[in-house]
Amino acid sequence: MKKTLLGYCIYLCIFSHDALSKEIFTVEHMKQYLTKENPYIYTAVGQQYIDEARIRSAEGDFDTRLSVAYDQKEYPISTGEFSDISLNKPTENGTEFIVGYRKAEGIQEYNNIKTGNEGELRLGVKVPVFSLLNNMNERKYTLDSAKINATRSAFESQNNLRNLYTHIVTSYYQLLYYSEVLKLEKRLLHKATKRDRFIEKRVRSGDLADVALLESKQQIINREQRVLRTKNSYIQALQTFLKYMNLSKKEFDGKYALPSLKILKKEKIIFHNVISQALKRRPDLKALESQRTKLDLDTAYNSVSAYPKLNLFAYGVHDIQYGEGIKVGLQFDIPLERRSYKGKRVEIQKGMSQIEEEKNRLLLELKTNLSNLMYALDIVNQNIELGEKETKIVESLEEAENKKYEVGSSDLFQINQREIRTLEVKKKQLEYHLNALVIQQEIKKEMGEGMTL
Structure with a gap:
């Protein structure tokens, strides 16, 4: 018995040391893996490098x-x-x-x-x-077009990174969620195995019928299955996230530990500030301005055709x-x-109108999306507060049911129902925290926040 206890203590010491030696993987850690060497990142910005190289090619006309x-x-x-x-x-x-x-x-x-x-x-x-006289010719037009296209491509790359980064951060939050749910399911299983030992003693002493032990074993199997299902969801979420980091599971597990979902910072966001910042930052809006600049250049080049x-x-x-x-x-x-001059002039005018309407559409969607997200965030935050109260209640009810079971005034079915209910409430509370973080990230995306290389 002493050897077993000593071995358990040694295991706990080794496990604790291993856990403390790992870094807590945060959103900030992602940046060291989201570089141009990452295939997802390069795919998002690759066209920018191609268009920048075309400037050099256009400069060759002046060789x-x-x-x-x-x-x-x-x-x-x-x-x-x-x-x-x-x-x-x-x-x-x-x-x-x-x-x-x-x-x-x-x-x-x-x-x-x-x-x-x-x-x-x-x-x-x-x-x-x-x-x-018009300060415009074919060579100058080709070079200026290449520069404008490169600028637009840079904004489009920022937009791609903005969307990709939000997707990656969301997958990180989902990973933390499944990690926490897996812990809850393991605790639920631990309660059943611990109670099984208690039931086994009472069955041997004759205080309970043999069927009580069978019910306990069946409950353990059911909870083991729940753990396996949740573990599968966790592993899939981990693999999805690690593919964006371009990391292996072995490398990640050996170096990092995951934080609790609940301790991540919830931010207070003001709607008015969100709109004004979005108008300044959104790269897709800036890309539209680059398209307008390109049409202005087309106008200048086409004007030479009038002579x-x-x-x-x-x-x-x-x-x-x-x-x-x-x-x-x-x-x-x-x-x-x-006809070439006149047709091109009409084409440019239609292009200007299209850009203006596209900008109006983006602004309308931006304001609508931000309004909906802000409202959704407020509702989730209220649910988090209510969830904390509900969690305390179901924990108290579970504790009371356990005391009734110990004195013989309850049964295993009622205990199981109380424990499952407690888990579901805690799981729902985790979902609220997950939704709050995801909504916050969506708001940041709508504001134009992303990542830079």
């Missing part, structure tokens, strides 16, 4: 280009040789500069070029007149043998019907 050309021909009545090497530098306002060297010998039918034996140096400029395409160019040359020269030119092009 200096090296061009080399060589042409040699020997026709029946003409021969010629032409070589050209040049650097072309486009600028953001649409103007292009060129500097190079070329040499032409013989007849150049297509180029109409003739140089001295040592070739010529040339310097030129091409000016798109109306693009320059003819007018390019002026001038080249100055210095022939090493013959001296200087100059060439000027003009290119003029205009679509007479201008």
Whole structure:
């Protein structure tokens, strides 16, 4: 007997030391696992990195280009040789500069070029007149579009993280709930096993009939089944949560312990503050503003289409043998019907209207959702207060029923009913705490709170 007691004490000491050596896993601990290396996180923000890379690609339109050309021909009545090497530098306002060297010998039918034996140096400029006046051209439009898309993508990533984070935190609260319910079910089983020993002694002494022991064994089996069902729910909740953390169960169990659901902080939230903060923070609203900015850019780019395409160019040359020269030119092009310009203008106007209505819809849903959530939170908090009173009552009734059973004025069925009722009330109270935390997290999500990388 002494050895058994000593072994039990040693077990308790080892278990207590192991529990104390673990960290209590809180919401703050999640952040060290919710990084870009986490597949759920990267999936939520991956498009942002792609769109940021496209800015670099669009900047390539302004790269200096090296061009080399060589042409040699020997026709029946003409021969010629032409070589050209040049650097072309486009600028953001649409103007292009060129500097190079070329040499032409013989007849150049297509180029109409003739140089001295040592070739010529040339310097030129091409000016798109109306693009320059409107400060808009295709290259600038492509680059600015890429920047706006990257900004919008960043807001959309924040929105994805906002929704994902709420889902993960909710799964964490559900895990704590099942952990607490499992403890309740184990306590219920412990009561039955403890009472079974008492019943067994009374049956042996002849104070109770053998059937009382059978009823007790059946009650234990029933409660063992309840523990197994709850344990299955707990394990599933744990595995669901750990997949978001990208952690194994063995690693989690070896390092962390779970807190009680009831001790988690309940926050007081003011409706007026919630609305004002949501309007400032919501990334989906900011993403809509980015779409509006993109349509403003489309408007500016389309406005250039209202004018003819007018390019002026001038080249100055210095022939090493013959001296200087100059060439000027003009290119003029205009679509007479201008259907592309008119159609794009209507398209942009419709897009602006759609964005405005989408914003109105989001604001309406935001205010409605927050109003409903605030009301639901108030009801849950009232239920928590009532639940505390109910818990004290059922515990007192259970205790009274146990005393009646000990003196023989009650039976196992009544005891079982009282204990089950106590468990259900405590379980309902846990559900209220879970709902309060989940609603709080939903309010934070509606306010635009989330996580940052």
